[in-house]
Amino acid sequence: MDLFEYQGKQFFASYGMPVSPGEAVTTVHDAVAASERLGTPVMVKAQVHTGGRGKAGGVKFAADIDAVRTHASNILGLDIRGHIVENLWIEKASDIAEEYYVSFTLDRSAKKHLGMLSAEGGVEIETVAEETPDAIAKIWVDPVDGLTEDQCRQWVLAANLNPDVTDQTVELLLKLYEAYTSGDADLVEINPLIVTPEGKVHVLDAKVTLDGNAGFRHDLAPFDATQPRDEREAAAHAKGLQYVGLEGSVGVIANGAGLAMSTVDVVNQVGGKPANFLDIGGGANADVMAGALEVINNDPDVQSIFINIFGGITRGEEVANGIIEAMNRVNIASPIVIRLDGTNADEGRALLEPHLSDRLMMAPTMLEAAREAVALAEGSAS
DSSP: OBOOHHHHHHHHHTTTOOBOOEEEESSHHHHHHHHHHHOSSEEEEEOOSSSOTTTTTOEEEESSHHHHHHHHHHHTTOEETTEEOOOEEEEEOOOOSEEEEEEEEEETTTTEEEEEEESOOSSOHHHHHHHOGGGEEEEEEOTTTOOOHHHHHHHHHHTTOOGGGHHHHHHHHHHHHHHHHHTTEEEEEEEEEEEOTTSOEEEOOOEEEEOGGGTTTSOOHHHHTTOOOOHHHHHHHHTTOEEEEOSSSEEEEESSHHHHHHHHHHHHHTTOOBSEEEEOTTOOSHHHHHHHHHHHHTOTTOOEEEEEEEESSSOHHHHHHHHHHHHHHSOOOSOEEEEEEETTHHHHHHHHGGGOSSSEEEOSSHHHHHHHHHHHHHHHHO
16 A cells, blocks of 8 residues: 555654655645645645656745746646646755665565665665665664664664764654554655754655555555555455456456466466456455456456466365356356366366356366466457
């Protein structure tokens, strides 16, 4: 769940980090009114779920109200990497003496949290990593032990930051780590973290990705409401399905994110194009399967459907009964190819056998099922 910059700053502020005052607006009139309340100069910043805002003209300095009006008019409706700007963040402008970079994310291979800190902020960290990798100080934090003040001080020292702001930086890093862990984030990034001419450490930008599965611990509704979704994704979200729309013709249903990703990959591997990524999770009962089929069935680009289930906790006969009942509920427009393996797969395949036809087929392996689904999609398209 990616947050807008202003939402990320509000998230950071809730953990005591210093951020600039600002207001989120959706119209030029409101941008002007916000600037009058904040007092110029201000920054007029596009709020989109992608990078490259500055290069695309989505971040502008406004010295006065006339400039605010001009920039807001130009930025609203701007296309930035396929994202249309509908929201602006009007923020009190800050003077900058130094710019740093800091982030926390998960290093899955190390099974630890990875922190990155650099005195070269204000540019893309990928550029720093490629051109001056030694400029990035890294720290791996055991989730059980957490991050200590002493570790932070050593980390700041390794990054060669201004020693005059060491205490402030250490304090902010500890708060950022708390936000990252207690807030159930997948990523927290500040680029740049600035030092003002007065020697104050300050959050000037915010990039935050939260774990949507942690909604039972947090109120994520305000963030969820601003997630970019097309009609298909909105329909799937309403049914509690993990769905990402793509641009192909083979609809994909799988249980588990890893298997769904593998299914998308194998469809590409055999020459097809997946229409979506759809993970039904651990449940494959009739309600879940009917919801999944309904979402895919409503996509006019889908020419075939590939259901790829590997039973673990989910049993094969439960999957089969779910598919059979779902097909009685939903008038499926496209042929379906099923690959069913794992727990009680034999029982599941036996239940499906009497229902097989040229509209419902089974294949013994994922690769064979993918080939069949791609062939059917290409045949329908021709």
